[in-house]
Amino acid sequence: MPNSHKPHFLKPLLPDFHSGVTIPLGFFSQHIEGKTNRKTWKLRSDATDQTWEVIQEGRRLTGGWKDFTTAHDLQIGDIVIFKHEGDMVFHVTPFGPSCCEIQYTHPHIIREEADADDAPSFSFDYCFQAEVTASNLKEDKLYLPEGATTCTALNKQCQEIILVNKEGNSWTVSLRFSEADGMYYIRRGWRKFCRANRCAIGDLFVFNVVGDGKTTPLMCVCPEREE
Numbered sequence: 001m002p003n004s005h006k007p008h009f010l011k012p013l014l015p016d017f018h019s020g021v022t023i024p025l026g027f028f029s030q031h032i033e034g035k036t037n038r039k040t041w042k043l044r045s046d047a048t049d050q051t052w053e054v055i056q057e058g059r060r061l062t063g064g065w066k067d068f069t070t071a072h073d074l075q076i077g078d079i080v081i082f083k084h085e086g087d088m089v090f091h092v093t094p095f096g097p098s099c100c101e102i103q104y105t106h107p108h109i110i111r112e113e114a115d116a117d118d119a120p121s122f123s124f125d126y127c128f129q130a131e132v133t134a135s136n137l138k139e140d141k142l143y144l145p146e147g148a149t150t151c152t153a154l155n156k157q158c159q160e161i162i163l164v165n166k167e168g169n170s171w172t173v174s175l176r177f178s179e180a181d182g183m184y185y186i187r188r189g190w191r192k193f194c195r196a197n198r199c200a201i202g203d204l205f206v207f208n209v210v211g212d213g214k215t216t217p218l219m220c221v222c223p224e225r226e227e
Helices: 025-032 066-073 134-139 148-152 190-196
Strands: 006-012 040-045 048-057 081-088 089-095 102-103 109-112 122-130 142-143 160-164 172-179 185-186 204-211 219-223
Touching: 006 219, 048 066, 122 148, 134 142, 134 185, 142 204, 148 185, 172 190
Parallel strands: 040 089, 160 219
Antiparallel strands: 006 081, 040 048, 081 089, 102 109, 122 204, 142 185, 160 172, 172 185, 204 219
16 A cells, blocks of 8 residues: 555546546645646556556646546546655545445456455545534534444544545545544534535535545545436
8 A cells, every 4th residue: 555644635526527637726736736847647556557647737637537537447426536656646546436445357457346344445434414504613613423433534643634525625624532522523624614615504415434544534525426
C-alpha cells in the first residue's frame, strides 16, 4: 500500500464522467495550483503496469481520461480515490457501488468487486443519515450516531475529518469524541459545509465514512442511485 500520508482526494462518478472529471478546489489549491507548470497527470493503478497520461485543463482532467475509465470499466456510481505519489503521478483506486475495492484480473483488466473482508486499503464500513437542523447549524456541531464508535475508519485520536459532497468538493472539519456522551461529533466546519451546499433546515444527507483507521477519514455524501 502506498504511503497513507500522501495527499489524496475522492471522486464519485456521475453521468457523463467519461468526458472529464473535476479536481476538488481544496486539493487543487493546496497541491496543484502554483506548484507545477505541468499539465499532464500520470495515472497508475493495481490493474495493470501501464501508466496513463491525462491532460489537465484548468481544474478538469480531460484528454486521456476516457481511455483510462474505459480500460478500467468504470461505471456511474463507482468512486475513485486519487493518491498523489509526487511529480504529477497519481495512484488511482476504484471502488464499486457496493463500496468495496474493485479487483482486476490480468491481462484483460476484467473487474471484480472484492468481498468486504478482502478490501485491503480503505473501508466503507459505516453509513448513516444526517439531518440539517436549526440547532446543529447554530452550534456548528453535528453528532454522529452511536454506531459510529464501531467504525474502523475512526479512532479517538482523529482530530479532523473531510466532508466530501457528490461533486467531490471537500471541507476539512474538526472531529472530536465525547467521553461523556460516548459519541463522535464534528464541529468548526459543519455550518460552512451546509452553506456551501445550499442546505435548508430539514435537508437529509446519507454519508459513507471512508478511511483506513490511520489517515484523516472522509465522510462522503452518497451519490443518488435510481431504484
